[in-house]
Amino acid sequence: MGIFKKLNWFFKQEWKSYVVGVFFLIIVAILQVVSPRVVGIIIDEIAQGTLSRSSLAKWVLLILVSGILQYLFRYIWRMKIWGTSAELEKILRSRLFKHFTEMDATFYQKFRTGDLMAHATNDLNAIRMVAGAGILTLADSISSGGITLFTMFFLIDWRLTLIAMIPLPGLTLVSRILGKRMHKSFRKAQAAFSDLNDKTQESVSGVKVIKTFGEEEQDIRDFEARTKDVMLKNKEVYRTDALFDPAIQLILGLSYALTIIFGGRFVVEGSISIGQLVSFISYISMMTWPMLAVGRLFNVLERGSASYSRIEELLEEKSSIVEKKESFPSLISGNLDFQVEQFKYPNATEASLSDVVFHLEQGQTLGIVGRTGAGKSSIFKLLLREYDNYEGRILYDGVDIRDYSLDALLKGIGYVPQDNFLFSTDIRENIRFADPSINQEAVEAAAKLAAIHNDVLGFPEGYDTLVGERGVSLSGGQKQRISIARAVVLNPELLILDDSLSAVDAKTEEAILSGLKERRADKTTIIAAHRISSVMHANEIIVLDEGRIVERGTHQELMHLDGWYHRMYEKQQLEIKLEGEDA
Numbered sequence: 001m002g003i004f005k006k007l008n009w010f011f012k013q014e015w016k017s018y019v020v021g022v023f024f025l026i027i028v029a030i031l032q033v034v035s036p037r038v039v040g041i042i043i044d045e046i047a048q049g050t051l052s053r054s055s056l057a058k059w060v061l062l063i064l065v066s067g068i069l070q071y072l073f074r075y076i077w078r079m080k081i082w083g084t085s086a087e088l089e090k091i092l093r094s095r096l097f098k099h100f101t102e103m104d105a106t107f108y109q110k111f112r113t114g115d116l117m118a119h120a121t122n123d124l125n126a127i128r129m130v131a132g133a134g135i136l137t138l139a140d141s142i143s144s145g146g147i148t149l150f151t152m153f154f155l156i157d158w159r160l161t162l163i164a165m166i167p168l169p170g171l172t173l174v175s176r177i178l179g180k181r182m183h184k185s186f187r188k189a190q191a192a193f194s195d196l197n198d199k200t201q202e203s204v205s206g207v208k209v210i211k212t213f214g215e216e217e218q219d220i221r222d223f224e225a226r227t228k229d230v231m232l233k234n235k236e237v238y239r240t241d242a243l244f245d246p247a248i249q250l251i252l253g254l255s256y257a258l259t260i261i262f263g264g265r266f267v268v269e270g271s272i273s274i275g276q277l278v279s280f281i282s283y284i285s286m287m288t289w290p291m292l293a294v295g296r297l298f299n300v301l302e303r304g305s306a307s308y309s310r311i312e313e314l315l316e317e318k319s320s321i322v323e324k325k326e327s328f329p330s331l332i333s334g335n336l337d338f339q340v341e342q343f344k345y346p347n348a349t350e351a352s353l354s355d356v357v358f359h360l361e362q363g364q365t366l367g368i369v370g371r372t373g374a375g376k377s378s379i380f381k382l383l384l385r386e387y388d389n390y391e392g393r394i395l396y397d398g399v400d401i402r403d404y405s406l407d408a409l410l411k412g413i414g415y416v417p418q419d420n421f422l423f424s425t426d427i428r429e430n431i432r433f434a435d436p437s438i439n440q441e442a443v444e445a446a447a448k449l450a451a452i453h454n455d456v457l458g459f460p461e462g463y464d465t466l467v468g469e470r471g472v473s474l475s476g477g478q479k480q481r482i483s484i485a486r487a488v489v490l491n492p493e494l495l496i497l498d499d500s501l502s503a504v505d506a507k508t509e510e511a512i513l514s515g516l517k518e519r520r521a522d523k524t525t526i527i528a529a530h531r532i533s534s535v536m537h538a539n540e541i542i543v544l545d546e547g548r549i550v551e552r553g554t555h556q557e558l559m560h561l562d563g564w565y566h567r568m569y570e571k572q573q574l575e576i577k578l579e580g581e582d583a
């Protein structure tokens with residue numbers, strides 16, 4: 001029943017609908033006892049020979065009217081209670097989604113996509129059942145069970161009612177034992193479903209890779225193992241579930257037996273009429289539903305409670321990135337000072353950045369090169385405030401980036417990530433993602449700067465062409481250039497290109513870089529690349545190795561150093577020459 005307490009906030013908010021729903025539910029319960037009593041009266045009138053045509057018509061009409069009213073009122077309470085429960089699912093889903101958008105990188109490393117999706121679908125469904133089926137069965141079993149018992153007690157015979165109730169405490173025992181088992185097994189089943197969801201999500205998005213490596217068989221086997229696990233855990237849930245109804249039937253069976261033994265004796269003794277015994281037996285059969293409902297209620301509540309704790313655990317996760325109460329609201333601008341003494345990813349043992357210090361005047365460009373895993377992307381993650389747990393400071397115009405509001409910081413940065421991502425909409429919307437009110441002229445200017453404009457004109461529907469799963473397939477270079485256009489369209493204070501030119505050819509790269517230089521003369525740009533040609537015109541270039549700056553300077557200075565940079569440059573020049581000869 002704890003789950004009702006947890007959902008109290010919702011019931012308080014929606015009490016009106018529930019009051020109307022429960023009111024009609026009680027009316028239906030009262031109407032339900034009419035027919036068996038009327039049947040009992042008719043039987044007694046037959047036995048006494050007093051039944052007339054007109055009294056029979058009266059009783060039949062009463063049964064009919066009660067039937068029609070039950071039909072109407074059932075409709076009302078179902079609409080009220082079911083409809084309101086859908087509202088709960090909506091509220092929780094919005095809350096969960098908002099929470100997802102506020103979470104940091106650590107959260108997304110800890111919880112996988114499929115798992116989060118399982119929470120947002122299956123678990124919310126189980127909670128909605130509490131507010132719908134749960135409330136309904138609770139109110140229904142109490143009202144119809146209570147009213148039936150009341151009628152049996154006061155209108156038929158109180159002794160027989162007490163005797164028939166003897167087996168009822170068994171119900172509490174059964175519910176308690178099976179309820180506990182249900183909670184445990186349902187939690188396990190939901191966790192297994194999360195796991196399966198993850199697997200499905202990963203396999204579907206990675207299907208091309210799986211096929212290229214001919215690993216379908218292995219993947220199918222893996223999938224089957226997880227499906228089997230979900231099935232076995234759900235079987236356990238159903239096994240517990242299946243034990244409820246027979247246990248209740250057994251308890252009811254005992255009640256019937258006691259009623260027939262003792263009720264028969266009372267009829268013989270003449271303390272009750274035969275008609276009353278018939279009504280009483282009908283009432284016992286009417287108790288079947290409230291009692292089954294109690295079983296179902298526990299089932300629904302235990303499932304809901306298991307799911308609610310899973311959702312609560314997610315909602316309790318806190319983002320480590322918190323905005324200060326009095327944050328600096330103006331957009332970032334000015335000089336950038338990056339002074340990180342040490343940065344370690346949460347749970348990592350080794351530092352990913354050590355003593356990385358650079359100063360960038362407004363309008364300057366910084367180049368970052370280094371082997372893979374050297375720490376280039378880590379610098380960007382700190383600039384974008386994906387992590388706060390570093391020693392040192394990052395200042396924009398002398399103000400720590402942790403003092404800016406997140407909005408002010410992130411709106412000032414145009415970021416092209418390494419694994420660029422396009423949304424399933426048209427090219428125009430992808431480019432003006434940051435602000436849908438940007439006009440076509442600005443979109444085209446950004447596309448020209450990113451050297452994608454001519455490609456777009458070549459597509460069947462130009463800027464209206466859909467991309468993503470249902471649209472055209474774009475080449476890696478085209479995707480990269482649309483991502484660049486998206487980042488430059490607002491002419492941000494800081495532009496970050498994280499290996500964003502890797503899939504474009506040398507000529508296009510040159511066109512993009514010179515365009516950026518011209519357009520962004522008064523803005524700051526950071527370019528990380530494997531190709532030296534992407535960074536050689538930067539005001540300063542840093543060479544990273546294992547998270548440390550090992551060489552720094554302009555292209556000329558680095559060439560004189562005769563270190564990693566120089567060797568890399570020579571090697572890449574040689575490759576270009578060989579490619580040219582091949583061609």
Ligand SMILES: Nc1ncnc2c1ncn2[C@@H]1O[C@H](COP(=O)(O)OP(=O)(O)OP(=O)(O)O)[C@@H](O)[C@H]1O
Nearest residue numbers: 109345348352371372373374375376377378379418
């Ligand atoms: N989320 C993470 N948790 C723990 N360690 C991480 C995480 N992301 C990156 N690292 C580690 O931090 C180091 C630096 O990684 P980073 O992605 O910054 O390198 P990079 O220079 O951008 O490499 P590449 O050129 O291949 O993109 C690597 O050793 C990497 O294993």
